[in-house]
Amino acid sequence: MKEKAIFVVGLLFTVISAVTLLECSQKNTETTKNGDWSPDEKVIWIGDNKPQPAFDSLFYENDPSPIFRKEFKLEKTIKSAHLLITAAGYYEATINGKRVGKNRLDPAWTDFSKRIYYSEYDVTQLLAQKENCLEVTLGNGFYNPLPLRMWGRRNLREPLPVGRPVFTAKMIVEYADGKTDELVTDDSWKFAYGPIQKNNVYIGEVYDARNEVQGWNNPGFDDSEWQNAVVNEGPGGKLEKTFFPPIQITKRLMPANIYSSSPGVYIADMGVNFAGTFRMKISGDTGDSIVFRFGERIYPDGSLNPMTTVCGQIKRQGVGGPGAPDVAWQTDTYIIGDKSEAWFQPEFTFHTYRYIEISGLKSKPELSDIEGLVMNTNVSAENSFSCSNALFNSIQEASERTFLANLQSVQSDCPAREKFGYGGDLNATSETFIYNFDMNSFYQKTIYDWVDAINDSVFIDTAPFVGINYCGLSWESAFLTTQYYLLLYYNNVDLVKELYDFDKKWMEKVARIHPNGIVDSGLSDHESLEPVPVELTGTCHYLFCARIMQRFAALTGNSADEKMYQELEQKLKKSIKEKFWNSPVQDEINKQTLFASLLYFDVLSEDENAAAADSLLSAIKKEPAGHFVTGIFGTKYILEALSKYVSPEQVFEIVNSKKYPGWGFMIDKGATTIWETWKESDNTYSNCHPMFGTVSEWFYRWLGGIEPDEDFPGFKKFKLHPSVSENLNSVKCNYQSPFGEIVSNWKKETDKTIYNFRIPNGTTAFVNLATSGKNVTIQKEEDSDFSSAEVKGLQSGKFDLTEGSYTVVIN
Template sequence: MMNILVLVVLLFISGCNSEKNKPDLNNLKANESTHWIGNNKPLPEKDSLFYLDDPSPLFRKEIAVNGQLESAKLLITAAGYYRATINGQRIGQNRLDPAWTDFSKRIYYSEYDITDLLNSEKNCIGVTLGNGFYNPLPLRMWGRRNLREVLKVGRPVFIGKIILEYQNGKTEEVATDNSWKFADGPLLKNNIYLGDVYDARNEINGWDKPGFDDSSWQNTVPAEGPGGELQKAFFPPIQVTQRIRPEKIYSPQEGIYIVDMGENFTGTFRIKLNGEPGDSVVFRFGERIYSDGTLNPMTTVCGQIKREGVGGPGAPDVAWQTDTYIFGSQNVAYFEPEFTFHTFRYMEIKGLDKQPELEAVEGLALNSNVSGINHFTSSSALLNDIQDASQRTFLANLISVQSDCPAREKFGYGGDLNATSETFIYNFDIQSFYRKTIYDWIDAMNDSIFVDTAPFVGIQYCGLSWESAFLTTQYYLYLYYNDEELVREMYDFNKKWMEKAARIHPEGWVDSGLGDHESLIPVPVELTGTSHYLLCARIMQEFASIMDDSEGEKQYNQLAEKIKSRLEGEFWDKPVTEKINRQTLFATLLYYDIVPEDEIEIAIDSLMNAVEKAPAGHFTTGIFGTKYILEVLSKYVSPEKVFQIVNSPEYPGWGFMISNGATTLWETWKESDNVYSNCHPMFGTVSEWFFRWLGGIQPDPDFPGFEEFVLAPAVPKDLEHVNSSYVSPYGKIVSNWKKSDNKVHYELEIPVSTKAYVKLEKDINQKIQLKKIDDTEFLSNQVEGLSTGQFHLNEGQYLILVDEK
């Protein structure tokens, strides 16, 4: 009996092991049958040689379909970028794939349903590789920073497999191995900063279709991969999200044509060209033009490489954005750059005999395709322009990472994330994108220093206010999406990060790094950096509570009190004698509840005095102070005061940008035509203010994910209406209001299974009438608190009338 039991157990274990060892066709990984492959070409030995022609390789593999298909899918990724086709037809809509990560740690792959692309018998898959961030040029950004010295780099390689499932239950796999063939293609150069050079004379007709004679092509040899773990992408891919027709095309000088796209955006273009074999057409891009109508490319120049010798051996004197097309045998051609992205409103064209027609040019806006499901508009044309410019700026800076500027640097700086992650959440469904961002930061950080970007690009002087973005973003994912799963996943890592912060700043005092970047008046890092440390301690106290870590909760509470006390002692109790932006100073102290309660009025008066003394009575704050002052003035003074500043065309302000032709937000309050980006998200926190205060849609920290929330719309004197909506995990929240018939008409929508705490502006003599949209009778006497303008509403759609003041 014992022997029989042993035999049964052994058979059971054997069966489990057999199932365990069975290949999982639904995952992509390198193994004995699936390899990374490339063109096996060595990298140049000297930096200057990187700038020579280096054709992108083409790869092909013919596939036979042996029966009636049930389904077919492709799993594929690259170190660098790839473009894949089946029988000459592009697979999917993704561009600049895969998303940028630290390729030595993790690489995301995409899955495509290709069932409808396959023929019944013979087929061919074609793959073209681009350099991306895996094989960047050795450009010396700012004269010193070479990405090749800090990134995992190498020749672009890719890995993939096609899974064919037949109706008879049979499964077949076609993977990357040495049976694939490759040859050089027509793309001579490709770089994310300097652009593409495409020589149509080198095109190979039919190379990615079945039946092509590839006998002269080389067989691939398995290549070494970049080392990162292959993971299926779970976030929105980069895609063409808008096709933009130019407003006009003109010629400022003979032989030069300027295409005005009408708005600044990130992406590429598609153009119909006419020319002779060997003709070259050169494109350059810029956010601005000079007074004579010629292109100004200087605000988008890579790493401020603007004179000879700065960029290193072989680099151009000026590293502007450019593309080149060389005609082959066809006199009519269509050109669309594949492995680069630019930021531009204006495109300069040289090399054409005559001016192209408007319909021949199309701008292709690219961004991670986050859903723009939330909405704000108002009766103010200026506010609407500011919102449009903000959203356009945000999307332009979502190319798989949230960048600070999408042309000059393209890096995922934490400071901008710290300042604007709430703003992005108000505008887009960005949960999965930000989850990817958190993992980027996990891969970027180390135990001894603070880094400034994720993926890490070697910059490490901005300090805690930049690296702490990975923790604050987790909190906002929890607050707005109730993403408790991420909190639990990251908790041990977060504790280690707090230990590192304590080692670097043992007194709880942040005395290194950047302060309120681009403030018009200096702000010490001791104020903003230490305030961010306070925020981190408070977040960790909340996370410890979620984790039932009572010791941790106590520890982080003590740390928060220690930091708060030091900030109060240094920046509130002592008289301020040094030159400091008092707007940022008092806004920060009030935002983080550092001012003693009985002295808040004094702080408010000091803040208002600082505002009134500023040019035009406007804000002079920087990357962090702007977020703080928008919130604090609305909370403690009046949204009316903020509205007057935001809805003004005077300098400094958003209206000044718009009145000076901006279609995306500037990096600085001052106008810049050379140094600073004209497409920078950090001042976009005004968009958050639109949703939070004019729409009044605010989360309740006690009920993360909007199970319960606040609706407190403000009604400025010179604004006639606001329409706003935000899609929460429970459904759409709507907060609309308009002035009509001596009343303010509110339309509110509260999702199923939620409750809103409504706070309306109301004088003591004003009357409020409330009813559900589907009801005929008003409920004025049935809602507790209605007479005060503060009351709770359960799920439903409501109409509220308030007598106008």
């Protein structure tokens, strides 16, 4: 690397070790603009010099978080200042004691040995004209996890790149005279250890206020006794600027109730289940320990039930490995220092909970003493669905809450006991997430996580990779199917072109692992109430991948590849049909998932589809009659197949039931997030799991009727086919497409149905309404010259609409 020139000024260190910003610089950066690290620039990582424990049991001892500081002077008038910063682990940055930005749990979790995202903050308003100090506190995150033996065997320190937390930073200051200087990390920074004694993403944080260092984050503090930061090689990953939303506090909740569950123990009921942390005003005597535990449920006697959120099912002595807690529940501890009253908010952990158990207080806290801090990747949430059915609204609200709880820089299966980015959940729910939120950039980051995780020999289950590889193709193929949904919903062609060669190599790997085409290993329809062979769901996913690659090959101009994948599609369709349609079906298979899969993946001919739809109806009529018994994939398929090939009214009746199994059963049992299982679980299974939230997709796609057209990706042209249910009076539904907001509302009034549509500029909607021979009229808002004669096919209910807002009345 070329040696960088050092821009020197003749100012001396002051007695408090303050230096000019220029003296801290690595180079004169008059030609470098805000916002990035140049590819050839040397990045300096710094950390503490503490060795890692020699034995696993020692990881559970106190290991205080290091705090770093650097003082500097600004002698000229500032025009702007930007801070670029990231860490392996987590960081909190402040300037002159004031927090930089609103991000939490930054940076996003990645394979730090391959890719690390950094954030940029405008810090102009945080700087003083002369004396300044930049401070950083480090947390462990997923870079320095505990050696917890999840499920008695899964130690994250083995598959993950690990090490002591380190960070790198660069502050770029532009002066009014046009000059630009930098402050970077190096060994002139000072560090000590602060009040955070322990921090872990699973089992929480210990904060000892007695160890707070007063004034350390202000200019002029005497840090002469502090140590110099240690320059570190860093985790090895390439620095890339963050292009997706960060984790932030997105909502603040007041407790619905606080009560005593036993003498000296209080339970704060936050009203709903969510992921995040909390903030609480604490009072007491120096040395008092206030202990917080968290749970999704309570026992019948009102005491906390933390068991559905316990890390990796570590629930008895010896399971978690040397030094691990007997039960790895979520817990935080605050030890009171010199201040008799203070606010406590954990920094480097997050929990999933509705209930907080608080012990160690001398008196019952007030409602105003506690805030629940909802945290998630702050994706845009402008899409919405609501209707006249209160149960449906509760299901939708619980689904949204579940989805957001599982967006913590990765899309997790559950945000408490695992926190992993499983591909199966992504395969099942990515379309549902897209209907609810703007997922374009988040899912692009997700796909890069998979690119970094995938190897050439076996299928893996999660990205970032955590050592699990038994679920098979239906999990790893999520990286390919998610690319397709980014194309379909956002017209993200560039990503397809960028990764086409990688995708092709992945298909070659599939062919090596499953040379006969039938996927014969891996996990199938997880949590189905009846057996489903992986040969069905796995091979259907393989079929879907063949179709996706046809589309990708066409986009990239690879006609030979397109033909190859067409032939693969036909081969796989034939194999699935031979095994699951032409041959006698065994009784032990879940026939709901079977026939739904055949219909969803268009395996059969048109005539055979009618027979399969009849068979699907017959399967639904078996005990438990009128309910779905499908799992992670079958539920998505049956919602769509039953609506398309039978009637959405059939789905309406099932979703509207409060009997087991179903969403209404969950809500009736008090659920505020969606469960991992149809059956209620108070010990083993997560109560905040997205996979059964695919019903939300059905709300948007069938009751709202908003559907993309695969021939016109990105909603250049799209479908509007709202279903007016007999027992539903109104629907309000909107979706933010790349061209603008799509609105599809309808309501019943006496003997007529009124539709309100909004079609974004530059787009066309293919409308399909059930008219039943009734009269159809249409008006276009703010267009007095508009005539219904312009709309061909209006009376049939099948017509096109271009940009504008319309009212359609059928009576």
